[in-house]
Amino acid sequence: MRLPGKISIKFYIVLPLCLFVYTLSAQKYFSKNAILRFNSPSKMEKIEGVNSTATTVLDLSTGRIEFAALVNAFVFEKALMQEHFNENYLESTKFPKATFKGNLTDYQSLQFSKKGSYKSQVIGDLTMHGVTKSIAAPVEFVVDDKGIHALCNFAIKCSDFQIEIPSVVKNTVSNNVDIKVKVDYKML
Numbered sequence: 049m050r051l052p053g054k055i056s057i058k059f060y061i062v063l064p065l066c067l068f069v070y071t072l073s074a075q076k077y078f079s080k081n082a083i084l085r086f087n088s089p090s091k092m093e094k095i096e097g098v099n100s101t102a103t104t105v106l107d108l109s110t111g112r113i114e115f116a117a118l119v120n121a122f123v124f125e126k127a128l129m130q131e132h133f134n135e136n137y138l139e140s141t142k143f144p145k146a147t148f149k150g151n152l153t154d155y156q157s158l159q160f161s162k163k164g165s166y167k168s169q170v171i172g173d174l175t176m177h178g179v180t181k182s183i184a185a186p187v188e189f190v191v192d193d194k195g196i197h198a199l200c201n202f203a204i205k206c207s208d209f210q211i212e213i214p215s216v217v218k219n220t221v222s223n224n225v226d227i228k229v230k231v232d233y234k235m236l
Contacts, residue, residue: 075107075109076105076106076107076108076235077105077108077196077234077235078104078105078106078234079103079104079231079233079234080101080103081100081232082100082103082229082230082231083229083231084098084102084227084228085227085228085230086122086225086226086227087225088206088225088226089222090220091219091220092220094125095129096124096125097123097124097130098122099117099118099121099122101117102115102116103115103117106196106198108158111151113149113150113170114147115146115148115149115229116147118140118144118145119140119146119176120134120144137206138177143176143178146174146175146176147174147176148172148173149172150170150171150172150173150183151171152168152170152187153169153170153171154168154169155168158189160191160196163193165188165189165190166188166190167186167187167189168186168187168188169184169185169186170184171183174204176209177209178210179210181204181208183204185201186201187199187200188200195233195235196232197230197231198229198231199230201226201228202226202227203224203225203227205223206223206224206225
């Protein structure tokens with residue numbers, strides 16, 4: 049008769065532990081096709097690249113958010129512009145990946161279990177071209193039947209990441225770059 053008692057005690061200890069671990073893991077979301085779009089205002093022509101293969105993980109239990117993108121996965125309208133971007137500006141063979149690691153500032157107050165729109169701010173480190181800089185940006189989350197969607201816009205300066213603009217085009221290519229991020233997260 050003692051055996052069933054021991055089993056039931058273990059059951060009552062192990063089951064809540066398993067449910068707790070499941071609950072924690074259920075708070076992680078990911079995407080393998082986050083869209084990163086950048087635009088650098090130019091007097092001569094549109095300089096815009098799009099990467100739709102960035103990966104990202106969002107951990108709702110900690111507010112942690114991370115991104116990784118292959119630099120050579122940015123696509124441009126003109127092949128020559130894409131070649132210059134990879135060879136002359138971001139040197140993608142030397143620095144193949146750009147990453148972001150940060151946290152949502154108020155993740156505990158966000159109610160991702162309810163449909164709606166939620167505004168927050170993300171603060172973290174952007175590493176690109178071998179340089180890491182702290183950035184802060186507003187982010188909007190939309191929760192609907194399909195999951196969690198994130199939108200974020202921010203700006204950087206090429207000079208902050210030691211990206212040199214050749215003197216030949218220095219007067220026509222801007223040092224400022226606008227970046228837009230769009231993510232459709234799925235539960236991990």
